[in-house]
Amino acid sequence: xxxxxxxxxxxxxxxxxxxxxIRSALASLLRASGYRVQTxxxxxxxxxxxxxxxxxxLISDIQMPGMSGLELLEALRAQGLRIPVIFVTAHPDxxxxxxxxxxxxxxxxxxxxxxxxxxxxxxxxxxxx
Numbered sequence: 799x800x801x802x803x804x805x806x807x808x809x810x811x812x813x814x815x816x817x818x819x820i821r822s823a824l825a826s827l828l829r830a831s832g833y834r835v836q837t838x839x840x841x842x843x844x845x846x847x848x849x850x851x852x853x854x855x856l857i858s859d860i861q862m863p864g865m866s867g868l869e870l871l872e873a874l875r876a877q878g879l880r881i882p883v884i885f886v887t888a889h890p891d892x893x894x895x896x897x898x899x900x901x902x903x904x905x906x907x908x909x910x911x912x913x914x915x916x917x918x919x920x921x922x923x924x925x926x927x
Contacts, residue, residue, distance in 0.1 A: 807832060810849070814838045814858040815886070816918075820891065824857060827910055833917075841870035850874075853881050854893060857913070857921045860887040871899060882920035884913065 801843075811833045813824045818903045836853070838844040840862050856874075860867040866876045866883055874881055885903040902916040 809854045810834045811855045812836045812853045814844045818863040841865035856881045856883045
């Protein structure tokens with residue numbers, strides 16, 4: 799898939815982070831790369847969304863108020879949703895990357911190319927519908 803192709807533009811990536819600047823920066827990067835993006839200020843806001851089934855990949859912080867990224871992953875699994883997850887965090891050692899849905903855990907700060915590469919990896923496991 800190349801950016802701008804019809805299939806690429808159908809891919810929805812959700813960004814969950816309590817830091818507005820990070821959400822905005824990630825959304826800009828992903829949109830510039832041709833993805834559709836939904837942003838959420840926290841895990842509970844994401845879980846309350848009616849669009850969970852349309853999300854092809856989730857990028858989430860781990861340490862957030864109210865519900866952590868790890869708790870979000872558990873809540874998704876409890877609902878039977880197996881969305882590929884890329885965690886971005888200042889504490890990458892806190893994540894078990896052996897969980898099938900966890901594609902990567904990138905330490906903040908990270909390189910944009912690394913994130914985009916992991917998104918491609920995630921999408922190769924779950925083609926767009």
